[in-house]
Amino acid sequence: MQHQEMLHFFATLFGRDRRLQPRHPCRLRVTLGVPGRRSPIGGTIRNISTEGFLFTPHGQMGFVPAHAVRLTVGEQSFAAQVQQRSAHGLHCRFVRPLSQEQLAALLRLSGAEAAEEVEPA
16 A cells, blocks of 8 residues: 555544645635525635535525535636535535646635735725
């Protein structure tokens, strides 16, 4: 067994973070489309990787079953699957992992949004 595989095995065995891709903290305003809902849920991505993201809603989310959702960021849209719901929000996995370029673009956009929030009026 190679070193990376062993690390993954033990991390899984002992209940640590099992993600193979690093999560990047961010504050990215998005909408989450849920099948069966008329309007999307507005919220913020708190962390993201090429594999998935944590979505925190702006206000009450209501029931969101563990199924397909559509993440929209500006003009871009990504298919995702709800993996878990927690006190922090929805933990989602991208149906098709992001490329490094897509991830970098979203992180740049997140940085621009964060700068807008702190600028004095």
